[in-house]
Amino acid sequence: MFxxxxxVEVRAGAKFCHKCGHPAPVSGGTASAGARTPGGTASAGAGIPGGTASAGAWTPGSTASAGARMPGGTASAEARMPGSPYVSEKEKPGLIKTMPEQTDHNSDEQFQEWFSDAGDL
Amino acid sequence: MGNGLKMTYNVDMVFCIDATGSMQPVISTVKQNALSFYHDVVRVMENKQKTINSMRVRVIVFRDYIADDQPMMTTKFFELPAQAAQFEACINSISAMGGGDEPEDGLEALAYAIRSDWTKEGTKRRNVIVVWTDASTHEIGYAKSDPKYPKGMPESFNQLTEWWGDRQMEPYIKNAAKRLVLFAPKAPYWEQISSTWNNVIHYPSTAGRGLEEFTYKEIVDAICNSI
Known part of the structure; x- marks a missing residue:
């Protein structure tokens, strides 16, 4: 899978891309992080026990961190939580992209504020 | 005893964080807990009847000299808890990305960590280096031909071993104070370090899985076991 x-090709079973850190596609399936399943209601495998959240919706923050995972779920199968500020395309027609990419990837400016090149020893 | 000398226990930590793409899980875990890290450590230490008088933390983010634009980035020491907010902001600015081939340049990160400006204060000190990685390392000097590669690095793994030192030789870090905590796979060169260097605690991680198997509590406990 890619x-x-x-x-980049991602190892089967990996939760994140080893190259860019993006949540990996769900192994063996067609749904991936943030991807929609037509008309779908999420199965238990989508991460919410007995859940009814529609596939293709998002978790708040969408960081795909360990903390974002839900019991029984996988990090890459995200479902929208109650009160989430994000809406799926189905709920908001015309919006092409509703999930922010990698929200825990702060700007390079912030990184540069704290880190400097290690330089010579 | 009774001479009025106040015992002080000063702890310096250097976090060497592999920030390549696959490391997203543990970086997220550290981000979520950076602000409370000091208090979490102090609480665990108090349970061990130990009081820390001063704690400083420095961060080294490493990737791959050949594949990445920012292969080795460092901070100064943050004094905790006074600079906890700055430390949290620093941790939150780290992005897991890049990495190129599977081995990363962790040995160079370790060289920088060993050469840290360790505290000279305190009647008792602990200098702790914590490495987080899910990858093996290149041999030291692997990227020597890259223009970004720094001057002054050890010429070989044996020389890096000398930098770490032992009871007879402690060029950069005091033998009694030093600890190396490895969250790293059983892979080159982490396994060699684990088996041949002194004062090393190795928690083997699964290669390529971003240390997702470690909870924050396990990480804090592991660090506290070293101090």
């Missing part, structure tokens, strides 16, 4: 963000 990363939906950078296109």
């Amino acid at each position: 990363c939906r963000k950078c296109g």
Whole structure:
């Protein structure tokens, strides 16, 4: 399977792309992080026990971190939580992209504020 | 005893974080807990009847000299808890990305960590280096031909071993104070370090899985076991 963000081949079973850190596609399936399943209601495998959240919706923040995972779920199968500020395309027609990409990837500016090149020893 | 000398326990930590793409899970875990890290450590230490008088933390983010634009980035020491907010902001600015081939340049990160400006204060000190990686390392000097590669690195793994030192030789880090905590796979060169260097605690991680098997509590406990 291949990363939906950078296109590199991702090892089967991996939760994240080793190249860019993007949540990996769900192994063996067609749904991936943020991907929609037509008309679908999420199965238990989508991460919410007995859940009814529609596939293709998002978790708040969408960081795909360990903390974002839900019991029984996988990091890459995201479902929208109650009160989430994000809406699926189905709920908001015309919006092409509703999930922010990698929200825990802060800007390079912030990184540069704290880190400097290690330089020579 | 009774001479009025106040015992002080000063702890310096250097976090060497592999920030290549697959490391997203553990980086997210550290981000979520950076602000409370100091208090979490102090609480665990108090349970061990130990009081820390001063704690400083420095961060080294490493990737791959040949594949990445920012292969080795460092911070100064943050004094905790006074600079906890800055430390949290620093951790939150780390992005897991890049990496190129599977081995990363972790040995160079370790060289920088060993050469840290360790505290000279305190009647008792602990200098702890914590490495987080899910990858093996290139041999030291692998990227020597890259223009980004720094001057002054050890010429070989044996020389890096000398930098770490032992009871007879402690060029950069005091033998009694130093600890190396490895969250790293059983792979080159982490396994060699684990088996041949002194004062090393190795928690083997699964290659390529971003240390997702470690909870924050396990990480804090592991660090506290070293201090």
